[in-house]
Amino acid sequence: MKHIILITGAGKGIGRAIALEFARAIRHHPDFEPVLVLSSRTTADLESISLECRAEGALTDTITADLSNMADVRRLTTHIIEHYGHIDCLVNNAGVGRFGSLSDMSEADFDYIIDTNLKGTFFLTQAMFAMMERQRSGHIFFITSVAATKAFKHSSIYCMSKFGQRGLVETLRLYARKCKVRITDVQPGAVCTPMWGEVSDEMQALMMTPEDIAALVVQAYFQPSRTTVEEIVLRPTGGDLQEE
Numbered sequence: 458m459k460h461i462i463l464i465t466g467a468g469k470g471i472g473r474a475i476a477l478e479f480a481r482a483i484r485h486h487p488d489f490e491p492v493l494v495l496s497s498r499t500t501a502d503l504e505s506i507s508l509e510c511r512a513e514g515a516l517t518d519t520i521t522a523d524l525s526n527m528a529d530v531r532r533l534t535t536h537i538i539e540h541y542g543h544i545d546c547l548v549n550n551a552g553v554g555r556f557g558s559l560s561d562m563s564e565a566d567f568d569y570i571i572d573t574n575l576k577g578t579f580f581l582t583q584a585m586f587a588m589m590e591r592q593r594s595g596h597i598f599f600i601t602s603v604a605a606t607k608a609f610k611h612s613s614i615y616c617m618s619k620f621g622q623r624g625l626v627e628t629l630r631l632y633a634r635k636c637k638v639r640i641t642d643v644q645p646g647a648v649c650t651p652m653w654g655e656v657s658d659e660m661q662a663l664m665m666t667p668e669d670i671a672a673l674v675v676q677a678y679f680q681p682s683r684t685t686v687e688e689i690v691l692r693p694t695g696g697d698l699q700e701e
């Protein structure tokens with residue numbers, strides 16, 4: 458059966474691993490025919506992950522779009538509506554961070570983080586949820602963070618955006634439960650991805666991998682439709698890298 462799965466931020470890090478994990482799920486679920494709609498700002502990344510997913514037998518579609526740009530959000534939603542008219546899964550993964558002490562954060566930093574993590578994520582979710590509500594089926598994942606419930610001193614705006622995403626998750630559940638749409642909030646601690654820039658081998662050894670997160674997302678998707686994995690919290694076994 459065809460499953461239309463839209464993954465934002467699919468070009469790198471956690472989103473890329475989730476795309477590949479969905480493609481590899483074909484090996485264990487013979488009836489599963491994923492159509493992976495892969496989106497991010499960098500076309501070359503999307504072409505590369507698309508090839509890897511196709512090698513596993515998945516169908517793919519790539520859309521270069523900047524979620525902080527409302528015209529791009531509308532183009533992405535129109536594409537889904539016009540090409541597929543249906544959506545089984547949205548993975549709200551695209552996200553950005555800028556880190557530093559509270560006094561160093563600028564208005565540009567604020568807009569950069571909030572426009573993607575909150576504004577773009579909200580309006581894409583609003584449009585995709587409307588389709589799911591009509592279908593009376595669907596699954597929306599939010600890759601929030603442990604920073605959605607715990608403060609970190611050098612992550613003021615990032616924490617604010619992730620706490621905000623959690624506000625959307627909880628509100629959305631009030632609608633979603635009424636129409637059999639599943640909502641999963643995935644809260645990872647430190648994962649070694651390009652978001653962290655260059656990291657030392659010592660630091661990398663203290664972090665999770667994108668594949669660790671992707672495996673649980675796909676497992677949650679394959680739960681029977683009567684069951685929703687509402688929250689997944691994953692931390693490095695040694696705990697958070699910073700304790701404040």
Ligand SMILES: NC(=O)c1ccc[n+]([C@@H]2O[C@H](COP(=O)([O-])OP(=O)(O)OC[C@H]3O[C@@H](n4cnc5c(N)ncnc54)[C@H](OP(=O)(O)O)[C@@H]3O)[C@@H](O)[C@H]2O)c1
Nearest residue numbers: 466468469470471497498499523524552647648650651652
């Ligand atoms: N890494 C961690 O430790 C960690 C921990 C907890 C939660 N998270 C969350 O997990 C998610 C993925 O993070 P990651 O670590 O995988 O980051 P990453 O390696 O930097 O990848 C982020 C992806 O999102 C895309 N993206 C960023 N801004 C975008 C925008 N405005 N429009 C469209 N695509 C955009 C990026 O592609 P382009 O740059 O090409 O657009 C990239 O494909 C984020 O929401 C992050 O907050 C990460």
